[in-house]
Amino acid sequence: MLSESISTDLEQRNQQCSCAHCGLPVPASMRHPENVRMFCCHGCETAYLILQDDDELRKTLQERQQHSNRDLDYTSMDHDAFKTRYVRSLSPERRQIRLLLEGIYCSSCVFAIEKLSQYLEGVISSRVNLTSSTVTIEWNSDLVSLSMIAQTLHRLGYPPHPADDDRFAEIGRAENRKRLINLAVAGACAGNAMMIAFALYSGVFSGMAAEYLHLFRWTSLIVATVSLCGPGSLFFRTAWSALKTRTSHMDVPVAVGLLAGYGLGLANTVLGRGEIYFDSISVLVFLLLVGRYLQFWQQRKAVHQISLLKALTPQYARRIKHDHEGQQVTESIPLDAIEIGDVLEVRAGDLIPVDGVVSSGNSSIDCSILTGESIGVPVTVGDHVSAGTTNLLSPLVIQAKCLVAHSRLSEIASLVEAGIQSKTPIVQFANAIGGYFVVIVLLLAGLTFAGWATFSLELAINHAMTLLIVACPCALGLATPFTIAIAQARAARQQILVKSGDVFEHLQQPGTVWLDKTGTITEGKISVVEYQGETELIPAILAIEKQVVHPIANALLRDLVSTGELSETDHVEEVNTLPGYGVCGRINGATIAVGSEKLIEKMTLSISEPFKKQLNRYHQSGLTGIVIAVDGTVQAICAISDQIRPDASIAIEQLKSAGWKVGILSGDHVEVVNKVGKQLGIPEEMTFSQISPEQKLEIVKESSKQETTIMVGDGVNDSASLAAASVGIAVHGGAAVSLQAADVYINRPGLLGITALMQGAKKTVRTIRLNFAVSLSYNIIAAGLAMSGMINPIIAAILMPLSSLSVLTIAFLNPAFRVDQP
Amino acid sequence: MSVIYVALPIALLLGTAAVIAFIWSVNNGQLDDLETPAIRMLRDDSRKATSEKHRKPGE
Incomplete structure (x- = not known):
């Protein structure tokens, strides 16, 4: 049975030769003019028929279409204020805009959207960027309006939103390009240095004329100079700024190693004796940059996904x-x-x-x-x-x-700035170690020099310099970025978007977790907890609640169905909503009123003692009472509340057993918050209710002065404290501001994502430390050999990649955020 | 004079040429989006409906 109901606009536009399912042109081989509908391929035909046959699917589609029709008004995009902010003029009539699109997933989406110029006259081009879920559209403003384009995109199934982050996207793109170019130069230098080193090594074994030896060494010097002065200068710049501010940083020992290697290599090349280390230096620069690029890339991806969610708020x-x-x-x-x-x-x-x-x-x-x-x-x-x-x-x-x-709203958003500024930064474990590392290495080099100086000054300089080179913490520098990048990628696959790698280190020392109540611990929507009274009344309640749109009505409709038969025959008359009180109407001659306790006074209802007591009990336990009256007498009552998420108590139990203190910060009424706190076993002194966003910020600031403080929330009122906490976690369905303020966004319902994050962070940091131990032991072996004067370039050349490889392997084997974990 | 005096500079020049080409492609925006172009090349731009090319991939 074919129905007209889901025929699309596209189909009407091009009845003769477009596919009834997807709207693409129908190839000649598939054309059957005798058929009412034609398809571009058998796949579309099958899909179309399945959709037609399946009633439920058809209903869903219809509903979706109705829903989408309601929001098809994009005329605000034609307003001047919108144009000056988002639209670029290329020529008097040519315009360009970048739009974020919802629902782009695959190649078919790219096809559909990039064919926009065929559906719509006036569109010059549309280019999709799948990575950022955006489309760049150029159009002729004389022929078509932007709102028309937006509407068409919406009809195709991709609701458009203005891409607000243009400036940040531009900065991110420039940074990405700069890093890629540095990587390319460093990679080319490393490759060429290795190539020359290969010739030199074979010369070591089979002998080589001094003429060629010099040629290779000088070429190698040139290559290493390019590598160090170009991409490698980054390490010297960070090391220098760390020294200036007297902070410890991983790049300090790296810079010392690079300098020592380059200096010794340069001297030996000029003097024509000894070893050069140019190949090691170039590879080191390349590998370190690769590790940093991977981490940068993962962070950019997470930030991008979050900004995409942020843009969905209507503007x-x-x-x-x-x-x-x-x-x-x-x-x-x-x-x-x-x-x-x-x-x-x-x-x-x-x-x-x-x-x-x-x-x-x-x-x-x-x-x-x-x-x-x-x-x-x-x-x-x-x-x-x-x-x-x-x-x-x-x-x-x-x-x-x-x-x-x-x-x-904007006032609170500016509070977020204050929160960010009060945040205590963490010194990464790697950077903290870097400080000790450089001191120890310099001391050892001094000892080596002193020890060998009694034999020969030249030998002493040589061995001390060699020590500085082989002790260069290549693997150590790789360990953190690689491990964090891999953990971030795995976490993102579990819908845990981590904006910065610091988060993992922050989560090491247990401290306090502050949870928001509404929408975080609870579902954020009302549901029925208990119903007392005649079940025969339920059909009438449902019939009357069907007449109104209200969260309480929705809850009653959703939760009461299971307890009674809904009879369609009852007819509701004289429906009257009393805002703030409830609703009343007549069914089969009886007046039925459903509403809050205030309705008793308002309509002077009579209520029996047991019901009255029950209502009081509801009130004490933080539930909201609803009364149902028939002809002026209360016949039934029920309790509604914002239900606690089913996994909340498990998650809080897990947090507590991991050593965290758990508290609630809520703006809701005191009885409600205390009730939730009691149910979850949170002590009263850790339960704060009826507090403003500013007070939340104060509490979080205060506790983050003493210990690691985590804030979990979803609302605008949480955002300032999310920004101020050591780690701010925004949960599923969070407001745009909270997404921006938080360090982590958990894009799945429930609180178990938090414990998954904590466990993952623990394992990740454990892996980082294991990696440190492994790479340090390589350094110790190499340093020992150098001090005793037993090291030669071949051993150094084997040790370095070996240590980097073991670090990489360990980073990949990190058990954090594995798919088989909850 | 050995051939190495020619071969080595050529090798380095080739490497430099590759790096310059890469830098050009980065600045040209070719590496900003690594996903869409791979898909876009599958699309058939010609509107001649004479072949099977109009089928979408995967169908």
Whole structure:
């Protein structure tokens, strides 16, 4: 049975020769004009038929289409404020923009989007970048508007968002290019130095005329000079700045080793005797740069994925204005274009764009993202609403009271800056060791010199210099970046996005974990905990709740179905919503009211003693009571609450047994927070409720002065403390600001990701230390040989790659974030 | 004069040429995105619907 319901726009556009499933042109061999529908290939035909046959799938598709139709309004993209911010003019009519697209995954997506110029007249080109999920579109502004392009992209299944991070993307790209070029130069130098070294080594065994020997040594010198002065200069610059600030850094011993090797090699080349170490130096520079590039690349990837999620927050508002005939019209405008006094429409389910005052309508506002309150706040005419909160119930008209840049939301975002500044940086283990390392190596070199000086000054200089070279911590310098890059890549595959490698080292010393409540410990949405009363009432409750859009109604509809039969025959009349109280209506002649406890007073309902006591009990245990009255008498009650995530207690137990102290920082009401704390076994002195974002920041700052402090949260109100904590972890569904502020983003529901991160971090640091031990033992062997004067370039040439290889192997064998782990 | 006096500079020059080519490609933006170009080359730009080329890969 073929249905018309999911015929696409593309199909209508090109009925004769486009595939009914994917919209691509149908090749001649597949054309059957007698058929109503044609397909470009058998795969599409099969897929189409399966979709038609499967009712459930068809429904999902229809729903998706309806859902997407609702948000198809992209006219804000034609606004001047949007254009000046995002659109580039290439010529009088040629325009260019970069858009982030949702839902790009594979080659088919690239095909579909890059064919945009064929679907839409006026589009000149569209180039997809899969790595960054962006598309760069050029179009003729005389022929087609940007909103039309955006709409078409949306219809294709890729909702577009303006790419806001252009400046950062530009910086990142320049940095990436610079590092790649350095890598290439270092790699070429290393390869050529090795090639020449090969000739020299065979000369050692089979003899070589002095003429050629000099040629090779001088060429080698040139190659090593290029390597050191070009890409290798990085190590000298970091070492120098570390010395100037008297901090210890891994690059100091590296620079000493490189300098000693180059100096000795240079002297020996000029004097025409002894060993040169140019091959070792060039390879060392290349390997160290490879390790650093890998780490940089992983970090960039994580940061990029997070910024992609951030961009998904809608960036437009609907302004109501009067046209020249005095008619009311709404226009879609970018957030930047909102001016004080603008009248804005906020539909149910939309975010409130700016701080303002309600000028008409009654509704309920979800403030959890800003304050942590888990239950909607009723608002009516004259009430203040804040940007970033969600309108739940019915359309509101608000009047903007400030610019978007000055709203409470932006104020908190600037608190994040304060948080970042108060963060205590960690000295990486590798860099801390680097300080001792250089001292020990210099001491040993001094000893070697003193020891051999009694025999011959020349020998003494030679052995001391050799020691400096072979003790150069090549493997040591590789150990950290390689291990961290590999761990980060594996963590990302488990949806744990780590922005910086420092996170792993921070998580070593157990300290305090502060958890946000709403949305972090709890689901962040309301569900029914208990129902008391006649089950026969349930169908009527459901019938009446079906008439309203409200989180509590949704919870009742979702959770009560299992306890009763829903009869479709009951007819609901005279439905009346009482914002802040509940809803009432008539079913089969009886008046039924469902709502909060306040409804008892409002409608003067009679309630029996047992129910009254039960309601009190609910209240004491932090639950919210709902009463159901039939004809003025309460017949049933139920308790609702924001449920604790099923894995929360396991995760908290695991944290505690690993030695962490666990506390709650919440903006929600005291009873609710205490109840959650009690259920999870969190001591009362560690449970803070009804605190502002500023207070959260203070508490986190205070405790991070004493010990490692981790903040876990998802809301705007957590973001400043996320930035200030030693490690800030944003959890699944977090607000844009919190993603930006946090060091780690866990993109999967539940709290077990935190424990996975901790375990992974522990294993990673253990691997780093193991790697240090291994590479140090190579250095000790080499240093011992050099001190006794028994080392020769061949042994050095074997030891160095061997130690680097063992470090790499250990980094790959790191058990952290393996797939088989939870 | 030995051939090595010619061969060695040539080897180094070839290496330098490769590095210069690589630097050019990096600055040209060819290494900014390593995923999409690999897929893009599979697409058939011509609109002549005469062959099987219009099939999407993997189908």
